Amino acid sequence: xxxxxxxxxxxxxxxxxxxxxxxxxxxxxxxxxxxxxxxxxxxxxxxxxxxxxxxxxxxxxxxxxxxxxxxxxxxxxxxxxxxxxxxxxxxxxxxxxxxxxxxxxxxxxxxxxxxxxxxxxxxxxxxxxxxxxxxxxxxxxxxxxxxxxxxxxxxxxxxxxxxxxxxxxxxxxxxxxxxxxxxxxxxxxxxxxxxxxxxxxxxxxxxxxxxxxxxxxxxxxxxxxxx
Amino acid sequence: xxxxxxxxxxxxxxxxxxxxxxxxxxxxxxxxxxxxxxxxxxxxxxxxxxxxxxxxxxxxxxxxxxxxxxxxxxxxxxxxxxxxxxxxxxxxxxxxxxxxxxxxxxxxxxxxxxxxxxxxxxxxxxxxxxxxxxxxxxxxxxxxxxxxxxxxxxxxxxxxxxxxxxxxxxxxxxxxxxxxxxxxxxxxxxxxxxxxxxxxxxxxxxxxxxxxxxxxxxxxxxxxxxxxxxxxxxxxxxxxxxxxxxxxxxxxxxxxxxxxxxxxxxxxxxxxxxxxxxxxxxxxxxxxxxxxxxxxxxxxxxxxxxxxxxxxxxxxxxxxxxxxxxxxxxxxxxxxxxxxxxxxxxxxxxxxxxxxxxxxxxxxxxxxxxxxxxxxxxxxxxxxxxxxxxxxxxxxxxxxxxxxxxxxxxxxxxxxxxxxxxxxxxxxxxxxxxxxxxxxxxxxxxxxxxxxxxxxxxxxxxxxxxxx
Numbered sequence: 071x072x073x074x075x076x077x078x079x080x081x082x083x084x085x086x087x088x089x090x091x092x093x094x095x096x097x098x099x100x101x102x103x104x105x106x107x108x109x110x111x112x113x114x115x116x117x118x119x120x121x122x123x124x125x126x127x128x129x130x131x132x133x134x135x136x137x138x139x140x141x142x143x144x145x146x147x148x149x150x151x152x153x154x155x156x157x158x159x160x161x162x163x164x165x166x167x168x169x170x171x172x173x174x175x176x177x178x179x180x181x182x183x184x185x186x187x188x189x190x191x192x193x194x195x196x197x198x199x200x201x202x203x204x205x206x207x208x209x210x211x212x213x214x215x216x217x218x219x220x221x222x223x224x225x226x227x228x229x230x231x232x233x234x235x236x237x238x239x240x241x242x243x244x245x246x247x248x249x250x251x252x253x254x255x256x257x258x259x260x261x262x263x264x265x266x267x268x269x270x271x272x273x274x275x276x277x278x279x280x281x282x283x284x285x286x287x288x289x290x291x292x293x294x295x296x297x
Numbered sequence: 298x299x300x301x302x303x304x305x306x307x308x309x310x311x312x313x314x315x316x317x318x319x320x321x322x323x324x325x326x327x328x329x330x331x332x333x334x335x336x337x338x339x340x341x342x343x344x345x346x347x348x349x350x351x352x353x354x355x356x357x358x359x360x361x362x363x364x365x366x367x368x369x370x371x372x373x374x375x376x377x378x379x380x381x382x383x384x385x386x387x388x389x390x391x392x393x394x395x396x397x398x399x400x401x402x403x404x405x406x407x408x409x410x411x412x413x414x415x416x417x418x419x420x421x422x423x424x425x426x427x428x429x430x431x432x433x434x435x436x437x438x439x440x441x442x443x444x445x446x447x448x449x450x451x452x453x454x455x456x457x458x459x460x461x462x463x464x465x466x467x468x469x470x471x472x473x474x475x476x477x478x479x480x481x482x483x484x485x486x487x488x489x490x491x492x493x494x495x496x497x498x499x500x501x502x503x504x505x506x507x508x509x510x511x512x513x514x515x516x517x518x519x520x521x522x523x524x525x526x527x528x529x530x531x532x533x534x535x536x537x538x539x540x541x542x543x544x545x546x547x548x549x550x551x552x553x554x555x556x557x558x559x560x561x562x563x564x565x566x567x568x569x570x571x572x573x574x575x576x577x578x579x580x581x582x583x584x585x586x587x588x589x590x591x592x593x594x595x596x597x598x599x600x601x602x603x604x605x606x607x608x609x610x611x612x613x614x615x616x617x618x619x620x621x622x623x624x625x626x627x628x629x630x631x632x633x634x635x636x637x638x639x640x641x642x643x644x645x646x647x648x649x650x651x652x653x654x655x656x657x658x659x660x661x662x663x664x665x666x667x668x669x670x671x672x673x674x675x676x677x678x679x680x681x682x683x684x685x686x687x688x689x690x691x692x693x694x695x696x697x698x699x700x701x702x703x704x705x706x707x708x709x710x711x712x713x714x715x716x717x718x719x720x721x722x723x724x725x726x727x728x729x730x731x732x733x734x735x736x737x738x739x740x741x742x743x744x745x746x747x748x749x750x751x752x753x754x755x756x757x758x759x760x761x762x763x764x765x
């Protein structure tokens with residue numbers, strides 16, 4: 071696996087290189103936009119981490135050039151890593167074809183997680199399997215396995231579990247859940263959702279999966295346990 | 298009419314045009330009057346000739362004769378420039394002397410002299426006609442006297458008058474134009490002086506411009522400029538203080554950063570080093586937070602905020618969304634963060650990015666200062682014609698005496714508190730001001746904790762109520 075880091079601050083570039091080396095990747099470093107542009111012509115990368123405020127050639131131009139050239143090199147996933155946090159910059163970056171956008175300063179674990187996700191998406195597309203601790207959710211076979219054994223869940227419960235798993239660590243509103251399960255018959259009201267959640271919690275008790283109730287907002291599945 | 302407005306051009310145009318028109322009219326009137334007087338004087342001379350003739354009339358045996366010696370006739374007829382014609386006839390129509398074919402008067406002549414114009418031998422002439430009693434014994438016996446002269450002298454004089462009047466008016470117009478042009482220029486000098494005064498001024502020099510020496514018409518302009526200067530001065534002073542404060546504030550986490558980094562370098566024991574590095578990350582987070590807050594404040598300032606586009610926003614939906622985003626952080630800190638917002642849209646006119654920033658700051662504050670196990674609730678709802686957005690916690694609360702002070706920049710309530718950077722509520726206040734909203738601090742439910750509420754003017758969903 072080969073990545074290109076485009077960053078003009080040597081201290082940050084060094085930190086990024088060390089961190090991503092630990093993930094077992096080969097890292098190339100460009101300290102200005104022009105050399106990054108040059109390297110992107112001759113080499114196909116699995117991921118490009120791109121700063122915006124670069125000497126010689128701006129990050130937006132590097133990105134636009136890359137996407138314009140196209141080909142296998144031109145489709146490399148790009149993560150913009152920048153100090154500019156305005157909405158316009160974000161939108162412009164994503165419009166130009168960036169795959170993700172992270173503002174400085176950032177938490178290293180978050181950057182690593184996003185890099186992993188981008189590389190995975192670039193290689194295999196979206197994974198059909200969601201792994202959450204001892205729980206494994208097969209989005210194609212539509213079943214949930216606990217320690218390899220299938221859990222007894224209804225179609226609606228499965229849909230709700232899938233939504234919660236995909237949004238682990240984030241609040242999911244009752245409306246969102248209702249939207250997900252309305253494919254299975256008529257749209258359930260808020261009370262029905264509460265009933266389904268109650269059942270889901272019971273069935274997941276042994277899996278050490280906690281579905282929290284967030285007052286006035288909805289539900290939250292804790293972030294997956296580390297490891 | 299003109300490419301760009303010019304005061305001098307306008308003034309000159311509006312002064313010279315009517316003045317010139319008036320001068321041309323007055324010239325015309327003077328010319329006509331002069332002609333009239335001249336004509337009267339010459340007519341009078343013509344009448345004198347007629348009188349002269351009348352004195353020479355004599356009655357003779359029921360008829361009329363005239364006593365006109367050749368020398369007198371010559372004197373009457375021959376003039377330097379003009380020819381003089383005359384005719385004297387009796388009532389009965391007998392010609393006594395003179396040219397019979399002079400144009401007859403178009404009126405019935407009497408004893409008063411009356412004048413008329415005519416043509417005689419291709420020449421325009423002026424004539425006078427009158428009747429005269431010539432016989433003292435017979436007052437009914439009348440003689441008709443007509444005297445005429447060519448117009449050479451009158452024409453010459455008319456030309457002279459025309460040249461004199463037109464010339465003098467022309468000189469007047471030129472003088473008035475020149476005087477106006479120079480006068481306006483002189484009058485506008487203070488503007489030029491003002492311009493030079495501003496031109497040579499350094500952009501750092503914000504002292505007021507001289508006011509007493511400027512004319513009253515320009516003084517309001519100078520006063521307006523001076524007022525702007527004063528506002529600028531205050532704004533710049535505030536900015537400078539803010540930058541100095543910010544730099545000071547930034548130094549503290551940087552000092553912590555450096556200290557812990559140096560300690561980490563010196564540390565032999567791996568666990569000890571980890572502790573130092575953890576402190577390093579904490580100090581970094583604090584400086585990053587400060588940088589974010591400074592940026593947020595800069596964006597919320599009226600100068601920047603004036604350009605922030607405003608649109609109708611559903612406060613209920615926005616409050617739910619922003620609160621949801623903060624839930625993971627609340628869980629990390631062992632706090633129960635929830636929301637109590639209405640389901641139907643509650644609209645206000647505002648900038649979504651700024652209101653999100655404001656609410657984020659309120660939630661962040663509550664999460665920072667509420668001890669683990671506490672409860673933080675974000676509420677949104679209507680109140681009369683307002684929309685109220687509030688964040689309530691059951692933490693230590695803010696003493697009534699401190700509730701004004703907390704809005705000041707870099708103000709933290711106690712020295713032990715090293716969590717925030719003291720900008721959160723300043724940001725909230727700035728954003729509220731931009732939205733013409735008010736911020737109030739209350740105690741929470743049961744007199745515990747803090748409730749910070751922001752009251753916006755609601756955008757009415759329904760048509761405004763009709764007045765009875």
